Amino acid sequence: MTDFQPKSDFLATLIERGYVHQASDLAGLDALAAKGGVVAYVGYDCTAPSLHIGSLISIMMLAWLQRTGNKPIALMGGGTTRVGDPSGKDETRRILSIEDIEANKNGIQRVFSNLINFGNGTIDARMVDNAEWLAPLNYIEFLRDVGKHFSVNRMLAMDSAKLRLEREQELSFIEFNYMLLQSYDFVELARRYGCNLQMGGSDQWGNIVSGIDLGRRMGTHQLYALTCPLLTTASGAKMGKTASGAVWLNEDLLSAYEYWQYWRNTEDADVSRFLKLFTFLPMGEIVRLSALGGAEINEAKKVLATEATALVRGRAAAEAAADTARRAFELGETASSLPTVEIAAGEVDAGLGLLNAFLKAGLVSGTGEARRQIEGGGLKVNDNAVSDPRATLSRSDFNSDGAVKLSLGKKKHVLLKLV
RNA sequence: GGGAGAAUGUCCCGAGCGGCAAAGGGGGCGGACUGUAAAUCCGCUGGCUAAGCCUUCGUAGGUUCGAGUCCUACUUCUCCCA
Numbered sequence: 001m002t003d004f005q006p007k008s009d010f011l012a013t014l015i016e017r018g019y020v021h022q023a024s025d026l027a028g029l030d031a032l033a034a035k036g037g038v039v040a041y042v043g044y045d046c047t048a049p050s051l052h053i054g055s056l057i058s059i060m061m062l063a064w065l066q067r068t069g070n071k072p073i074a075l076m077g078g079g080t081t082r083v084g085d086p087s088g089k090d091e092t093r094r095i096l097s098i099e100d101i102e103a104n105k106n107g108i109q110r111v112f113s114n115l116i117n118f119g120n121g122t123i124d125a126r127m128v129d130n131a132e133w134l135a136p137l138n139y140i141e142f143l144r145d146v147g148k149h150f151s152v153n154r155m156l157a158m159d160s161a162k163l164r165l166e167r168e169q170e171l172s173f174i175e176f177n178y179m180l181l182q183s184y185d186f187v188e189l190a191r192r193y194g195c196n197l198q199m200g201g202s203d204q205w206g207n208i209v210s211g212i213d214l215g216r217r218m219g220t221h222q223l224y225a226l227t228c229p230l231l232t233t234a235s236g237a238k239m240g241k242t243a244s245g246a247v248w249l250n251e252d253l254l255s256a257y258e259y260w261q262y263w264r265n266t267e268d269a270d271v272s273r274f275l276k277l278f279t280f281l282p283m284g285e286i287v288r289l290s291a292l293g294g295a296e297i298n299e300a301k302k303v304l305a306t307e308a309t310a311l312v313r314g315r316a317a318a319e320a321a322a323d324t325a326r327r328a329f330e331l332g333e334t335a336s337s338l339p340t341v342e343i344a345a346g347e348v349d350a351g352l353g354l355l356n357a358f359l360k361a362g363l364v365s366g367t368g369e370a371r372r373q374i375e376g377g378g379l380k381v382n383d384n385a386v387s388d389p390r391a392t393l394s395r396s397d398f399n400s401d402g403a404v405k406l407s408l409g410k411k412k413h414v415l416l417k418l419v
Numbered sequence: 420g421g422g423a424g425a426a427u428g429u430c431c432c433g434a435g436c437g438g439c440a441a442a443g444g445g446g447g448c449g450g451a452c453u454g455u456a457a458a459u460c461c462g463c464u465g466g467c468u469a470a471g472c473c474u475u476c477g478u479a480g481g482u483u484c485g486a487g488u489c490c491u492a493c494u495u496c497u498c499c500c501a
Binding site: 296 | 449454466
């Protein structure tokens with residue numbers, strides 16, 4: 001892959017920035033991309049009300065595709081989610097109701113318009129839902145038209161099924177069918193929209209290639225596959241997980257400030273890779289930032305955080321998050337833009353215990369945890385460590401704006417504000 | 420259909436002669452060191468109105484002063500035979 005010299009901007013960019021893990025026919029795809037002839041899709045399951053950063057790479061691939069003169073399609077798995085993809089999963093996922101799937105779909109769709117332009121022009125992106133053609137399918141017809149092209153022997157040999165079988169874990173028939181549906185999606189998109197490339201995470205390789213195969217058997221034009229690596233951090237953790245859960249792309253599930261913080265806390269060894277994958281910064285700038293050593297690399301992390309946040313949440317939100325962080329961490333100020341929780345003045349006057357104050361602020365999950373954190377020196381009120389679990393909050397702890405700063409550890413701060 | 424085994428702390432894996440809030444590990448959180456990094460070291464990791472009280476070992480009963488541990492039934496999963 002490294003010795004391939006792409007002629008198209010699309011592949012040149014993707015390869016240079018580290019998006020490419022595996023591809024079915026690089027030369028053929030390159031030729032197509034060089035003349036702006038690629039129509040590529042990525043499918044997204046509707047299993048949660050928002051995508052998280054695990055899906056961000058593939059969205060970036062769609063964005064680059066458009067920026068290099070080709071047409072992206074974002075496919076919502078409104079149909080396939082009713083079945084459940086077994087790829088890379090140990091256990092059967094619970095089957096979601098159709099209402100949940102629809103609600104999730106509505107949440108997921110929102111992110112895309114930040115990164116991709118939708119419309120009716122040749123290069124404008126399309127958003128489609130595979131429920132459109134999967135839901136009305138007739139079982140017998142589907143078996144005759146599509147099912148006959150699949151070999152169970154071959155399907156059993158593919159990783160998604162093989163792993164389950166080897167580990168003697170349940171693989172239900174409904175999941176086993178997922179591959180057929182995803183393959184059929186590819187064919188359907190080829191027929192409807194001239195789609196000729198499917199991209200996705202490396203765990204999707206089997207499903208994608210089997211779609212190419214189905215396309216050939218069902219007489220579509222030549223189809224291509226391109227996968228990106230599944231991301232882990234330099235220290236091996238899966239990306240997108242934090243203490244409080246996934247790193248969501250939607251604002252209502254994770255504030256811009258917290259999203260910015262996620263990127264700010266990137267490990268040194270990941271900075272260069274993430275700048276390439278999760279920003280549109282030109283390579284020259286990335287090379288310069290990546291060369292920063294020691295404490296200076298923090299500058300690069302701030303750029304990464306702001307750029308990555310701007311992509312998904314908008315430039316203004318990203319700048320605001322950066323500013324909040326700068327005040328809180330570098331100037332030691334109590335920035336009024338920190339996450340804020342309101343509290344009734346009467347509650348404070350009645351004598352509010354610190355334990356419960358931290359609980360209200362959402363910094364601890366219970367007073368038990370608050371007690372433990374006090375023992376470990378992890379709780380601070382207005383930057384002063386708390387030592388007495390029986391202490392209470394009083395009016396004098398609040399500043400002139402009627403706010404106290406409660407902190408858990410060095411990074412998590414919440415303002416309690418009187419109302 | 421017959422036989423054998425398993426289910427443990429609401430993140431996961433996993434020990435547990437009738438005295439158990441229950442070993443150990445991973446993960447996570449906090450502290451120290453740093454640079455809001457990694458690595459390393461230390462502490463914590465059921466809930467609460469907290470020297471006490473309450474609720475936990477698949478479900479429901481039973482034996483016992485006392486049950487995660489013994490008995491019975493049920494549920495689910497795995498394996499072997501058919």
